[in-house]
Amino acid sequence: MKEIYIERQEEFLRIAIKENNKLKECFIEEDSSGPIPGEIYKGVVKNIVPAIKCAFIDIGHNKDCYMYLDEKFNNTKIKKGDEIIVEILKEGIDKKGAKVTSAFGIAGIYSVIVNINKDISFSKKINNREFEDMVTSGLNKPEDVGVMIRTNAFDVDLSVLNDEVEELYEIYKGVINHAQYSRNPILLFSDAGAINRTLRDILDKNTFKIVLNNESDFEYAKKFTDHRSDISVKVELHKESRMLFDYYGIEKEILSLRNHKISLKCGGNIVIDKTEAMYVIDVNSGKNVKSHSLQKTAQSTNIEAAEEIARQIRLRNLSGIIIIDFIDIEDLEVRKSILNTLRVGFADDKNKTVVYPFTQLNLVQIARRRRGKSIYEFIEEPCKHCLGKSSRVKLSYIQFLIKNEISKIHKEQGIKDIYIEIDGIYQKDIMEDVLEFATQIGALENSVYVNFIPHLEKFKVESLIFANQIRNLQTYKIYG
Numbered sequence: 001m002k003e004i005y006i007e008r009q010e011e012f013l014r015i016a017i018k019e020n021n022k023l024k025e026c027f028i029e030e031d032s033s034g035p036i037p038g039e040i041y042k043g044v045v046k047n048i049v050p051a052i053k054c055a056f057i058d059i060g061h062n063k064d065c066y067m068y069l070d071e072k073f074n075n076t077k078i079k080k081g082d083e084i085i086v087e088i089l090k091e092g093i094d095k096k097g098a099k100v101t102s103a104f105g106i107a108g109i110y111s112v113i114v115n116i117n118k119d120i121s122f123s124k125k126i127n128n129r130e131f132e133d134m135v136t137s138g139l140n141k142p143e144d145v146g147v148m149i150r151t152n153a154f155d156v157d158l159s160v161l162n163d164e165v166e167e168l169y170e171i172y173k174g175v176i177n178h179a180q181y182s183r184n185p186i187l188l189f190s191d192a193g194a195i196n197r198t199l200r201d202i203l204d205k206n207t208f209k210i211v212l213n214n215e216s217d218f219e220y221a222k223k224f225t226d227h228r229s230d231i232s233v234k235v236e237l238h239k240e241s242r243m244l245f246d247y248y249g250i251e252k253e254i255l256s257l258r259n260h261k262i263s264l265k266c267g268g269n270i271v272i273d274k275t276e277a278m279y280v281i282d283v284n285s286g287k288n289v290k291s292h293s294l295q296k297t298a299q300s301t302n303i304e305a306a307e308e309i310a311r312q313i314r315l316r317n318l319s320g321i322i323i324i325d326f327i328d329i330e331d332l333e334v335r336k337s338i339l340n341t342l343r344v345g346f347a348d349d350k351n352k353t354v355v356y357p358f359t360q361l362n363l364v365q366i367a368r369r370r371r372g373k374s375i376y377e378f379i380e381e382p383c384k385h386c387l388g389k390s391s392r393v394k395l396s397y398i399q400f401l402i403k404n405e406i407s408k409i410h411k412e413q414g415i416k417d418i419y420i421e422i423d424g425i426y427q428k429d430i431m432e433d434v435l436e437f438a439t440q441i442g443a444l445e446n447s448v449y450v451n452f453i454p455h456l457e458k459f460k461v462e463s464l465i466f467a468n469q470i471r472n473l474q475t476y477k478i479y480g
Helices: 129-138 151-155 158-180 193-201 215-226 250-256 294-316 332-345 375-379 395-412 424-432 434-440 467-472
Strands: 002-008 012-019 022-030 040-049 054-058 065-068 083-090 099-101 105-107 111-114 120-122 146-149 186-189 207-212 234-237 261-263 269-274 279-284 320-325 353-355 363-368 380-382 391-393 417-423 447-453 460-463 477-479
Touching: 002 193, 002 215, 012 193, 022 193, 022 250, 022 294, 022 375, 040 158, 065 083, 083 158, 105 158, 111 158, 120 129, 129 158, 158 186, 193 215, 207 215, 215 234, 250 375, 269 294, 279 294, 294 332, 294 375, 332 353, 332 363, 375 380, 391 395, 395 417, 395 424, 395 434, 395 460, 417 424, 417 467, 424 434, 424 447, 434 477
Parallel strands: 002 207, 065 099, 120 146, 207 234, 279 320, 417 447
Antiparallel strands: 002 012, 012 022, 040 054, 040 083, 040 186, 054 065, 083 099, 105 111, 111 146, 261 269, 269 279, 320 363, 353 363, 380 391, 417 460, 447 477
16 A cells, blocks of 8 residues: 655655655755746747757756757757747756757646647556447547547546546646746746655555645645545644654665665665666575575566666666666576566656666666756765765755754754754865855754764764753854
8 A cells, every 4th residue: 555745844845756655756846947847938049959859948947958850859950040839848957058859748647738749648557448449439629739648547437538638638728828928038837746746646545645744735735636426535733743764764765775785585685876877786595594595685686676676766766877787697588577576566657767788798777867966965965075976865865854843843842952963074165154054954043062973874863951951062152
């Protein structure tokens, strides 16, 4: 069974999905003025570079977006200065603008209105000819658009599907009309961000609980689920003093994702490394010595590793090219089992993922579409002490976690003196602007004592209750 946890903070929104009490996916969406996937804009073509078959488009943000030109998208004849409607596929990273497409769509729970064709198409996960014939003959499809039928449609009446198509088509016509009467690049449509996408794409009949910490988000989720006839789910508002992710133990699991080495139950392990071009995952037998046969050991380790690798890729939101070096195995049937285990792990993945066969070097390549940032981009930054050669947990993320702890102390104890232990690698950054640090951790009304300890793996936050504690820690006082 599936549980969804949604925690909103001032700067970002975090969503965790658990399945059978095991963390399966985690999404983080920062408050940003930049375009995000799913938004639809009216843009103006600023430049076309034939050598790379790419157009650069102004959609009203600081950086131009880029769009690949391809006949299948019917966009190869556009010219500089043309006005065009585009959908954001990937947000911009660093100096690179967002990736867009002219093949945009308006997605619902059961269907998607598309502009790229005028056909009725079906999700690849639907393999029921009778259902397809019933929909094809009974769907009230508008003549000027195509409709793609999503997997969830299989569980609802045709009348529900027709009602949604009609609703989505009205939104589509609104987008087209808005674009025609707008003179400048402008946002035409937004799908309400990560919460809407999660409820639309991940919520299904296997979901039994949604927990949220924000009252308006709670009301939105309640209204959304009340309109779903194909599910029965409990929606809860988290009211505890401890933050939602901390209360349910999700915070620790997120921080553990910094570990590049993951142990397997069989005694083996996998190691995940990132290079400039790709992610590389190495599978090791480690302490798996239960079998006297080398091939049996390799088989059991590889199968378990394949299952865990699929989970870790989704959990960390890894994308692009991913190369897996399994333990050498010659048996073709075992290789098929390994590939099948990987594919099953991505079966309900909303990011398009392709698992390729074993190469002659016994490697498996996975190509996964990027949607959003990896977990590393949210919680890690280059270490200044190592000249960027290694990484550390982002100071901003540490400050966010400390702020949660201090907020809990305020609610439960009302203590003014706060003692913090933190890794020494943050000392210079904190001491250069103590006021900013106190602001970010929500301690402007407190006295703050910080002990910088070299190579400290975890931070600690405590309230100072007794006068002798405060006296003994005066040398660590940095603020208040």
